[in-house]
Amino acid sequence: MSAFELTTVDLESRNIASDCARIGARIESYRAREAVSHPSLIVGEQHEPAIPAERCVPEINANELTIDSLRAAISEHGALIVRDMFSKTPMDTLIKAADNVIDACLDSGSTPAMNTYYNPPGNLKTIMPKKDRELGNTRSFHRESGSAMCVEAPSVAEALLQLYEAHGLKELIGLYLGEPPCLSVKKWVLRRSKLPVAEAGWHQDGAFMGTNLNSLNMWMPLNECGGTTGAPSMDVVPQRLNKITSAAGAQFDWSVSDSQVSSRLVDSQPLTPTFSAGDVFFFDHFYLHRTQYRSDFTKLRYAVETWFFGASSFPKNQIPIAW
Numbered sequence: 454m455s456a457f458e459l460t461t462v463d464l465e466s467r468n469i470a471s472d473c474a475r476i477g478a479r480i481e482s483y484r485a486r487e488a489v490s491h492p493s494l495i496v497g498e499q500h501e502p503a504i505p506a507e508r509c510v511p512e513i514n515a516n517e518l519t520i521d522s523l524r525a526a527i528s529e530h531g532a533l534i535v536r537d538m539f540s541k542t543p544m545d546t547l548i549k550a551a552d553n554v555i556d557a558c559l560d561s562g563s564t565p566a567m568n569t570y571y572n573p574p575g576n577l578k579t580i581m582p583k584k585d586r587e588l589g590n591t592r593s594f595h596r597e598s599g600s601a602m603c604v605e606a607p608s609v610a611e612a613l614l615q616l617y618e619a620h621g622l623k624e625l626i627g628l629y630l631g632e633p634p635c636l637s638v639k640k641w642v643l644r645r646s647k648l649p650v651a652e653a654g655w656h657q658d659g660a661f662m663g664t665n666l667n668s669l670n671m672w673m674p675l676n677e678c679g680g681t682t683g684a685p686s687m688d689v690v691p692q693r694l695n696k697i698t699s700a701a702g703a704q705f706d707w708s709v710s711d712s713q714v715s716s717r718l719v720d721s722q723p724l725t726p727t728f729s730a731g732d733v734f735f736f737d738h739f740y741l742h743r744t745q746y747r748s749d750f751t752k753l754r755y756a757v758e759t760w761f762f763g764a765s766s767f768p769k770n771q772i773p774i775a776w
């Protein structure tokens with residue numbers, strides 16, 4: 454494991470102009486790039502999901518994380534929890550960063566001065582197919598959900614990439630995807646839950662990203678959540694799915710109703726894992742989940758959600774960017 458720790462001093466001493474230029478270049482390098490039409494899919498409808506003896510969310514310690522343990526868990530159970538992936542220092546740095554970035558993005562009427570926590574690249578608007586309107590809608594969606602895109606703060610985004618790479622994740626995720634990974638403007642997000650937690654729909658991200666792609670999400674809670682912690686974790690259906698479940702009766706065309714979850718998925722009733730700061734949770738675009746829903750949370754939960762895609766098997770609608 455690497456010694457790279459990511460302190461607030463490290464973060465705040467970064468060069469914000471060169472980080473902004475790097476994120477701008479990462480965005481630009483995918484502007485004209487289209488995904489291949491027939492990628493070799495890791496999971497597709499033609500893959501019969503293995504039925505494991507036990508429906509669970511498998512978990513391992515970071516020192517057991519290999520390409521084989523990752524592949525086996527995702528192919529049998531749809532997900533993997535890795536305990537103790539990161540130490541507490543970078544998680545605390547990122548909580549402060551999430552507060553600053555989300556707060557900077559909150560006021561739609563004013564533009565904060567450029568700083569470590571807010572310096573969106575100039576091409577963020579032009580890369581969106583519907584330009585201003587799409588960027589505005591994406592930002593309002595995040596404001597309402599208590600989140601912000603990492604690329605709003607290129608120094609935070611670049612520091613995250615450095616942290617991931619120092620922990621061997623670039624190589625591991627590339628092996629999993631079968632090619633170098635790319636990320637996405639829209640699906641790389643700093644999150645700070647709102648209290649009370651709204652009842653968010655059960656969903657599979659493939660419902661709006663599409664399914665002709667290869668993906669791996671690394672969801673990283675920055676503080677403890679679930680169980681008796683008082684902070685919301687994630688509710689999950691602990692099952693390898695290989696298609697999108699019907700949206701019939703659900704609030705949105707990309708979400709899944711409670712009754713579908715309780716009636717169609719009777720053998721794998723939802724679970725709510727408990728996480729500590731520094732754990733990570735891997736799953737793909739077929740995994741059915743939602744923000745843990747209960748009315749009595751007392752604490753905020755911070756997280757970073759990072760979706761990785763194959764460099765040639767990505768959802769163009771999520772605005773891919775180079776790693």
Ligand SMILES: O=C(O)CCC(=O)C(=O)O
Nearest residue numbers: 644672743744745756758
């Ligand atoms: O952070 C959350 O509660 C939800 C995250 C999520 O839906 C995702 O990572 O796809």
